[in-house]
Amino acid sequence: MNKTITIAHGNGGAENHELISKIFYKHFKNEVLERSEDAALLELGGKTAMTTDSFTVSPLFFPGGDIGKLAVCGTCNDLAMMGAKPKFLTCSVIIEEGFGARDLEKIVRSMKKELAVNGAVIVSGDTKVVPRGSVDQLFINTTGIGEMIYEGISAHNLQEGMAILVSRDVGAHGATIFAAREGIALESTLETDCTSLYPEVEALIDAGVHIAAMRDATRGGVAAVLNEWASASDVCIEIEEEKIPVQEQVQGICELLGFEAAMLANEVLFWRQ
Numbered sequence: 456m457n458k459t460i461t462i463a464h465g466n467g468g469a470e471n472h473e474l475i476s477k478i479f480y481k482h483f484k485n486e487v488l489e490r491s492e493d494a495a496l497l498e499l500g501g502k503t504a505m506t507t508d509s510f511t512v513s514p515l516f517f518p519g520g521d522i523g524k525l526a527v528c529g530t531c532n533d534l535a536m537m538g539a540k541p542k543f544l545t546c547s548v549i550i551e552e553g554f555g556a557r558d559l560e561k562i563v564r565s566m567k568k569e570l571a572v573n574g575a576v577i578v579s580g581d582t583k584v585v586p587r588g589s590v591d592q593l594f595i596n597t598t599g600i601g602e603m604i605y606e607g608i609s610a611h612n613l614q615e616g617m618a619i620l621v622s623r624d625v626g627a628h629g630a631t632i633f634a635a636r637e638g639i640a641l642e643s644t645l646e647t648d649c650t651s652l653y654p655e656v657e658a659l660i661d662a663g664v665h666i667a668a669m670r671d672a673t674r675g676g677v678a679a680v681l682n683e684w685a686s687a688s689d690v691c692i693e694i695e696e697e698k699i700p701v702q703e704q705v706q707g708i709c710e711l712l713g714f715e716a717a718m719l720a721n722e723v724l725f726w727r728q
Contacts, residue, residue, distance in 0.1 A: 460554045465584030482567040483577035495578040504539035507598040517635045519646030523562035527569035530599040532671040535653040538608045539601030541575040549594040572651040612667040613688035624700040629719025630708040645704045649722045677717040
């Protein structure tokens with residue numbers, strides 16, 4: 456489908472059917488979605504977790520990822536942080552008239568790849584096409600449902616004397632986006648750290664690690680997570696700033712643009728065992 460998106464692709468007619476079948480159904484194909492009912496009929500046993508989020512980013516494509524990867528990782532990671540295995544997602548998109556179908560399919564392929572990492576499927580969705588200038592190219596909303604495999608994780612569980620662990624260096628995603636947006640040329644190969652964290656969570660659970668709290672430190676970064684946890688658990692969290700791992704390239708961008716690495720978005724995993 457090598458064309459641009461028009462208003463007709465969002466009117467529910469033949470063009471809309473073509474868009475859905477040739478891009479979305481092509482990559483998200485599964486028996487639940489193919490029923491094309493008004494609602495997905497799912498078999499859920501035991502406790503489940505549910506989350507929803509909307510995704511906008513500029514630029515849509517950036518080193519190491521794109522808005523599609525961001526949407527699936529963000530939603531599945533929110534489930535994983537509560538000890539849930541991602542199972543089912545919905546996908547709603549708002550597309551600006553004139554957006555390239557080839558770019559749209561590239562985004563959907565990224566989503567498909569990340570869904571496979573999590574063992575999840577898209578079971579329902581919606582597509583809207585709006586006039587030029589109504590949105591910034593493409594917005595994505597996803598809702599996720601997960602099966603609870605580990606219970607008791609909560610931001611209210613922190614206690615005095617606990618230490619907080621981080622899975623990798625912080626601020627890479629936010630720094631990558633700002634660098635791409637501002638056209639900052641870098642000699643390094645800095646990329647987003649956007650990734651699916653469920654495999655790491657599953658490994659912790661399988662190893663018998665006791666998990667008190669976890670959080671995917673996205674918007675607001677490390678600082679936001681620690682503030683939220685301190686408030687929820689009514690504790691004071693003391694930070695040794697020099698022990699927070701930050702890449703040299705990330706620190707350089709922060710100094711150039713006046714940001715703090717601890718406040719930039721990440722896809723790093725925080726937990727307390």
